[in-house]
Amino acid sequence: MNNLVLFTLKDRDTLLKARKGESKFGEHIQLLPNLTNIYDAIVNLDVDYVIFGIAEDIGVYANYGKTGTYKAWEATIKILLNTQSNNATKASRILILGHLDYTKERAIVNLKPNKKNINKARTIVDAIDKNVTHLVSSIIKTGKTPIIIGGGHNNAYGNIKGAALAHSTKMNVINFDAHTDFRAEEGRHSGNGFSYAFAQGFLKNYFIFGLHENYTSNKLFKTLKRLKQMKYNTYDAIEVRNELSFETELEEALDHICDKYFGIEIDCDAIENIPSSAMSPSGFSVKQARQFVHYMAKHENASYLHICEAAPTKKTATKVGKLITYLITDFIKAHGN
Template identity: 50%
Template sequence: MSKYLITYQLKTINKYIGHRKGEVKIGEKFKFINDPTALKEELTASKTKHVILGIPEDYGVQANYGRPGAKSAWTATLKSLLNVQQNKFNKGGKILLLGHLDFSKEVENVDFNSPELPKKLQNVINIIDKEITYLINLIVSSGKTPIIIGGGHNNAYGILKGCALAHGKPVNVINIDAHTDFRTTETRHSGNGFSYAFEEGFLNKYFIFGLHENYTSKEIFNMLNDEDERIQYNTFESLVVRKETEIIHEAERALSFVEDDFFGLEIDCDSIINIPSSAMTPSGLSVNDIRYLTHKFSRSKNIQYVHICEAAPNPKLENEMILVGKLISYLITDFIRK
């Protein structure tokens, strides 16, 4: 049983569903866990294919000096996703809505104005890592495909570790991101989830899609080039600005690099133009580009999960919450739709 997992029932989320005569929303058809103390057994017995988990936290982002707010993405997504129409394209009965993780009690005594905030957040980040590893291991071991929403990119580490433990070997990943998140493995934060997973043997091949040249250091580029058998990348500038290659071609290259084995898909909302995120950008991939890539990569028989992170809408601004909610809902339905 998970100490931090808040599971849902239909009555939990019914308040977010806009009921209309003559319409059925996918939220009305979602499946749920009945007994959290028998989580492993219920996951294994469930006939659903996809399991959705929310991680409303931004502690890893703040430990990396990023913009807070990633903890709001889960609520924004939930309100939008539940109201997607149930039809021949969207089948809510194939989805298990697990719930979300709540780590709020672990930071009650943390001074978020402290100049030593990254160090003060290490304990809670370590707890988050362990919890995510445990849950992802359970979900993947049960034969299900997790869809993880919200929080910082620090959570990629626990997701990759959980998948690797479930399969008994390291997994590959495609990360659509403006940054490598491959910083040094000293203090855990949102900028080094992949480097930790790589060093500890949970991540094998790593493809970064849409890397921004302005925000990648010479040292990082040198490291990527030194590890070219296991790490490949393209840059946003080569794709969109200089047009040296095309997204369709690069999608094929990324897929051929990782799909010889199990792999995950990471979507960092920092890569998308004008989306409220921890490192919001006025120059990035379009929403339609990301939707195409999500659809493309999700067709592979070896896809293990999708993790959509770093969106940071201001909960006081309804337009930002709606924008992020609809964006992530589109990506979720693109991922699960066959």
């Protein structure tokens, strides 16, 4: 896979800040020295989780959105490696695989978003889909759990398809998001990963947790109500009008998707004041996002975690890296327990 850049021992040592008397996460993770076939390389590794990044924002650009999501992986790995290693974080059970790199392809995002360039970007997203699908499918087939960091929410499609192919069944998905990402099949971008997965038979039940009513069209609301496989709640109903309880809605959401393997999708747009492609001053708290991941990850059918749409700047890289690291470790602590 040409776009996969392995995370090396040299990379780790460059980022790791060892401290006397402490044991850092990065000192205990596992790495691959080389790679020819992803399945063969990890099937016999004594790990439970495989973490990889997707350094792209082409899907966001293809959706006429704010770019920058390619930076999330770099921001996260710096923080994750320097987290404490202990019985809770289970660093020795984790393989840091590396990241899918699209530096060359990203040249498109610097061009004016006219019809020609947008169509070209959507073609590139098709190619990214294939890479993500292959990685996720290969990891799950080995019996490991993928944790995917970074990029736009276009990558949900590859996660869902890859997991469905690995499990030989349609996937259910829970999406912590301010938006449905169930828009028209008009060429691949960050706003239609779930609609494509549903139309192509890889997605069965879908729950969107915390939709923002101001940013969901009547057409989409009608679509969600028409399809029995789709359920949702809104942030406004939970946190503004107090018509619904956050805790009760966690139960309702899990009930809709837990009868078979499901993916957990976290869009950082849903978290208040987190630098992202559609940052909002109104959203769930970091505490609620962490509680959400913990609650969903506890279920035995949780098949993967994807954290996307974060778009850190130089000033906010540490903040974003810490947030995503908390979500990763929350997932690991809860999963399988």
